[in-house]
Amino acid sequence: MKAYINCRIYKSEDTAFLIDGNEIIATGSDETIRRMIASNVEVIDLNQMLVMPGFADTHMHLISLGRHLCSLRLDGTKSSGQLKDRLSRRAIQSEKGEWILGRGYNEELFADGIRPTKQLLDEVCPDHPVMIIRTCGHIAVINSKAMDEAGITEETEVNGGAIHLDSGLLEENAITYVREKMPKPDEKTVSRYIEEGMKYCNAHGITLIGSDDFRTLSEDYRDTLNLFEKLSYQEKLTVRVNEQCQFASPKEFASFLDDGYTFDVGNDFFRIGPLKLITDGSLGGRSAAMLEDYKDDPGNKGMMVMDEEEIETFVRLANRFNMPAIAHAIGDAAVETMLDIFEDTVYEGNPLHSGLVHCQIMSREQMERIIRMKLSCYIQPQFIDADAAIVEKRAGKQLAQTSYPFRTLFENTLTSGGSDAPVELPDPLAAIRFACTRTSIHTSDTMNQDECMNVEEAIELMCDKGYEQFFMNDRYGKIAKGYMADFTVLDKDIRTMKPEEITDTKVMMTVMDGRTVYER
Ligand SMILES: [Zn+2]
Secondary structure, eight states: OEEEESOEETTOSOOEEEEETTEEEEEEOHHHHHHHSOTTSEEEEOTTOEEEEOEEEEEEOHHHHHHHHHSEEOTTOOSHHHHHHHHHHHHHHSOTTOOEEEEEEOGGGOTTOOOOOHHHHHHHOSSSOEEEEETTSSEEEEOHHHHHHTTOOTTOOOTTEEEETTTTEEEEHHHHHHHHHSOOOOHHHHHHHHHHHHHHHHHTTEEEEEEOOTTTSOSOHHHHHHHHHHHHHTTOOSSEEEEEEOOSSHHHHHHHHHTTOOTTOBOSSEEEEEEEEEOBOOTTTTOSOOSSOBTTBTTOOOOBSSOHHHHHHHHHHHHHTTOOEEEEEOSHHHHHHHHHHHHHHSOTTOTTOOEEEEOOSOOHHHHHHHHHHTOEEEEOGGGHHHHTTTHHHHHOHHHHHTSSOHHHHHHHSOEEEOOTTTTSOOOHHHHHHHHHHOBOTTTOOBOOGGGOOOHHHHHHHHTHHHHHHTTOTTTSSSOSTTSBOOEEEESSOGGGSOGGGGGGOOEEEEEETTEEEEEO
16 A cells, blocks of 8 residues: 655645555545554655546557667767767677667768768778668668668669668668668567656656557567557556557458457556557658648649558458547548548548548548548647648648648547657646647747647646546546546646646656656
């Protein structure tokens, strides 16, 4: 048993609570709780800090996030010399022949003006294949050893990409090409990715995630599924995972269902979530599927990555097994396709919580259809930071007005938030800030201010709504008797703060299933 006293509690007048194992067994005043306990019970004085149910990040890629966090961080590198130092340090720590993957350098900021090249990498890492990816993600450099390992010769050609043999510079799809030649990580490595990803979540107050991982590292979803099941039985998961299941084909999905898996199968730590579909690309890359040409790229409408018939086959199969379907849809053409399919397949009132992930570019009519069908929406407020500067340029003024309509969706249909990590790093406090301000920190651009949420709504978006989205709100997401002990402690009361200041708040402690999984 543990007693937490002298705190403020989200949506409660109480100031203290008592947990027994993984469950909250009482709440009340400090006095009430003190009276209930024996002298040997640990009492934690929270010094007036705010206790929130753990935040919920309802769409991310946990394994990708972990891989991102485990790669060599090169952001903030100030010279080519410093870049060399970081690389050689990593080389000493890794075995000969092991790949080194670095990310985040920006040669524009190098004081010595020396651009990284194959020769520079060869000098410090002759025995390791190395790839370093620029901060933008569209440019990389590899060394000679990496070229050999990837089997790159003068004849190598990559669709939608370029390889510069003399400098080792890679553009666009050439980066993916090399990455695919890197050996698949073993189970131990993937477990480490999961662990690092979870640690990051816990440090940001998150105890519940929706995560899309089946197609991240392996051709066979069973590898990922088995690993998550194993880690959950070993009680090694420190966030509760709802897997958003992505498959290569309807056939593979059918075999998953044949194996007896469907929605909600699992345990307290790892459960099968909805079917996940990817229908289009991104706004930044102008690959989101649009009904009209991109305003800043005439002749280009982006593209659908799956045809309508295949999507419908997937959704009907999911329906038959009472499994919700959620679809990545960013452009208005992708949104339109999904609305047409859902119109024919979703049950009245959408009891399964099928819906749209991202739902960014849309017209008023499309917004109204989403609301009429009560589709679930999984939105990413942190995207506003990068997208505020480009949405009008890409989609035009009129369409931009009704795009990213977060407040309208929140008020009218079940809408929860997420980071889509590693696209953005999971940070519910930042998400709350962006949902309220709709203003980019980096560029100061703003989006339609009528769609700003207030702090109370934005907190619900990143907390309560996640539990509701995942049908977990009867046992999770509240500091109340009979609820599971999943919570986070913040040093300030975000409920009464200006949105711009919320990101100065510190997560002091995170508890999941009664275990302290993070402490500052
Ligand atoms: Zn995603």
